[in-house]
Amino acid sequence: MCGIVAAAARREVSEILLEGLRRLEYRGYDSAGMALIDQEHGLRIHKRKGKVAELEKAQREQPYHGTTGIAHTRWATHGEPSGVNAHPHISGRRVALVHNGIIENHATLRAELVEEGYEITSATDTEVIVHLLHRSLAIGGSLLQAMQQTVAKLEGAYALAAIDTQNPDTVVGARKGSPLVVGVGIGENFLASDTMALRQVTDRFIYLEEADLVCITPASVQVYSADGREAKRPIARIEEGLEAADMGDFEHYMIKEIFEQPEALEATFAGAINAQKIEERFGPAAPALFDQVKKVQIVACGTSFHAGMVARYWLEEIAGVSCVVEVASEFRYRKRVQHAGTLLVVISQSGETADTLAALRNASADEFIGSLVVSNVDNSSLVRECDLVFLTRAGIEIGVASTKAFTTQLVALLMLTLALGRRRELPDSRQQDIITALQDLPQCVRQTLELNEAIRLLSEAFIPKRHALFLGRGIQYPIAMEGALKLKEISYIHAEAYPAGELKHGPLALVDHDMPVVAVAPNDELLGKLKSNLEEVRSRGGELFVFADKEAGFANEPRVQILPMPHCPEVIRPIVYTVALQLLSYHVALQKGTDVDKPRNLAKSVTVE
Numbered sequence: 001m002c003g004i005v006a007a008a009a010r011r012e013v014s015e016i017l018l019e020g021l022r023r024l025e026y027r028g029y030d031s032a033g034m035a036l037i038d039q040e041h042g043l044r045i046h047k048r049k050g051k052v053a054e055l056e057k058a059q060r061e062q063p064y065h066g067t068t069g070i071a072h073t074r075w076a077t078h079g080e081p082s083g084v085n086a087h088p089h090i091s092g093r094r095v096a097l098v099h100n101g102i103i104e105n106h107a108t109l110r111a112e113l114v115e116e117g118y119e120i121t122s123a124t125d126t127e128v129i130v131h132l133l134h135r136s137l138a139i140g141g142s143l144l145q146a147m148q149q150t151v152a153k154l155e156g157a158y159a160l161a162a163i164d165t166q167n168p169d170t171v172v173g174a175r176k177g178s179p180l181v182v183g184v185g186i187g188e189n190f191l192a193s194d195t196m197a198l199r200q201v202t203d204r205f206i207y208l209e210e211a212d213l214v215c216i217t218p219a220s221v222q223v224y225s226a227d228g229r230e231a232k233r234p235i236a237r238i239e240e241g242l243e244a245a246d247m248g249d250f251e252h253y254m255i256k257e258i259f260e261q262p263e264a265l266e267a268t269f270a271g272a273i274n275a276q277k278i279e280e281r282f283g284p285a286a287p288a289l290f291d292q293v294k295k296v297q298i299v300a301c302g303t304s305f306h307a308g309m310v311a312r313y314w315l316e317e318i319a320g321v322s323c324v325v326e327v328a329s330e331f332r333y334r335k336r337v338q339h340a341g342t343l344l345v346v347i348s349q350s351g352e353t354a355d356t357l358a359a360l361r362n363a364s365a366d367e368f369i370g371s372l373v374v375s376n377v378d379n380s381s382l383v384r385e386c387d388l389v390f391l392t393r394a395g396i397e398i399g400v401a402s403t404k405a406f407t408t409q410l411v412a413l414l415m416l417t418l419a420l421g422r423r424r425e426l427p428d429s430r431q432q433d434i435i436t437a438l439q440d441l442p443q444c445v446r447q448t449l450e451l452n453e454a455i456r457l458l459s460e461a462f463i464p465k466r467h468a469l470f471l472g473r474g475i476q477y478p479i480a481m482e483g484a485l486k487l488k489e490i491s492y493i494h495a496e497a498y499p500a501g502e503l504k505h506g507p508l509a510l511v512d513h514d515m516p517v518v519a520v521a522p523n524d525e526l527l528g529k530l531k532s533n534l535e536e537v538r539s540r541g542g543e544l545f546v547f548a549d550k551e552a553g554f555a556n557e558p559r560v561q562i563l564p565m566p567h568c569p570e571v572i573r574p575i576v577y578t579v580a581l582q583l584l585s586y587h588v589a590l591q592k593g594t595d596v597d598k599p600r601n602l603a604k605s606v607t608v609e
């Protein structure tokens with residue numbers, strides 16, 4: 001989603017801003033822009049539709065210089081991707097502004113401003129903000145005061161950064177509902193939507209809180225809380241982020257991140273040598289809260305929602321805890337009835353997903369005994385607002401398609417299952433079996449990664465196809481859903497997942513020689529039933545690709561290709577099979593020539609509704 005970088009320095013900042021934008025490209029965007037205040041205190045602006053490379057080209061052809069500036073990558077919400085709609089937006093040739101989020105009352109504000117004589121040139125919801133700033137500045141006062149007056153009029157979500165030619169060494173920012181961090185330097189300070197953008201210039205960050213305003217100059221950082229008082233916010237030192245941006249020998253971040261999974265999984269459960277140690281990973285308040293849990297309500301979006309669906313099988317089967325799972329965009333707007341003793345669990349790689357955050361915020365204390373987040377990003381909004389926190393240790397994930405974040409979420413949720421199971425008399429031997437299975441997991445994933453070439457060969461059959469079906473049963477059904485999501489998002493092949501038993505209730509009508517059917521078939525108690533479902537596909541001319549435990553008794557036959565998977569403990573199979581499906585999508589996308597790391601129309605961190 002949109003990205004912001006801003007700088008107030010004593011040195012030239014155009015290259016810092018462009019590098020920041022390059023480092024934010026992973027978030028997904030469709031246009032980019034940059035505004036600098038030049039030596040004569042004039043605004044210099046480049047805006048381009050398309051990639052940051054286009055903006056760099058514009059800057060090469062017509063170099064602009066300045067020590068104060070703002071830059072932006074835009075993911076279109078209001079108005080098509082175009083140079084005109086790209087940020088920064090300006091008003092009166094004096095103020096420039098970049099914005100992440102959505103302003104819900106933009107139409108009312110627009111009418112008000114037009115009435116007063118402001119000319120609105122773009123189709124965005126953002127442009128009204130810069131005119132409001134200009135209007136406040138025109139009647140006197142500082143840029144900070146103008147920002148305070150402006151945000152008071154806004155309804156919706158925003159992270160903002162603005163510059164004013166009459167305050168040439170200052171950048172003012174504000175956030176509500178969208179993240180914004182301050183990068184603290186020596187003789188220079190910065191703003192950005194995430195720390196990644198600024199890791200080349202600093203390792204010290206201030207995470208702004210909801211409704212904070214901030215004013216930076218080369219020499220100072222001042223933060224103000226919603227009530228207008230100056231606020232003290234701690235400075236955090238971040239170590240991660242420099243190496244993550246390096247692709248090493250890999251062709252894409254996605255494949256690098258797929259191959260990082262053994263270490264990421266290991267790091268996520270490291271030290272969990274017994275179930276008591278596992279509870280500690282959820283924070284000191286966890287044991288007391290876990291004692292009260294009678295039911296779990298999981299809320300998440302996309303891939304994280306699939307992790308929740310897998311967890312439901314574990315929580316009910318292993319821990320004996322009732323569990324329901326819902327996508328956040330539905331949950332947040334629904335009238336709900338909760339049972340006493342329900343724990344709210346939100347899952348989010350980024351910790352910033354707008355719908356998941358809104359779901360947490362509108363969940364009342366009457367409904368839930370407490371909240372737990374599983375996230376990959378420390379200090380994210382969800383992490384700051386939940387009672388209990390489990391941080392996965394996937395490391396920064398740059399590829400838009402979630403891979404290592406998903407499998408580490410599954411590890412976290414299996415650990416939650418163990419922690420809750422212990423409080424419901426899950427036998428010690430079963431607890432130990434699960435811990436041993438977790439310890440085997442990195443090796444099972446390594447064995448799956450060795451199938452990379454075999455999966456690449458298998459993927460060739462998908463290149464000419466326009467549709468694909470994914471089938472699974474039981475706990476492998478959400479894994480089939482995740483496989484289908486991965487294939488559609490990066491290869492643009494339309495893919496759907498079904499529980500295999502549902503096939504003859506409709507989707508079987510789609511099956512012909514042009515419809516590849518991928519089946520996830522581990523060697524569990526549902527295998528016999530799955531085999532019958534697959535026969536139904538084969539006898540209708542469908543082409544089957546079966547990811548099967550090598551001990552499951554499948555063999556290649558005409559129109560049936562088997563991918564023999566390593567034999568591994570049953571409880572971790574959903575994680576292991578996911579890795580094989582990630583490789584399948586990656587190779588299909590690679591051969592189709594799509595933009596694997598930045599698939600069209602998608603964003604990494606979905607900070608708008």
Ligand code: F6R
Nearest residue numbers: 302303304348349350353401402
């Ligand atoms: C798909 C994908 C998305 C995210 C979803 C939620 O590969 O990455 O479906 O899972 O946008 O994002 P988070 O987990 O950050 O809340």
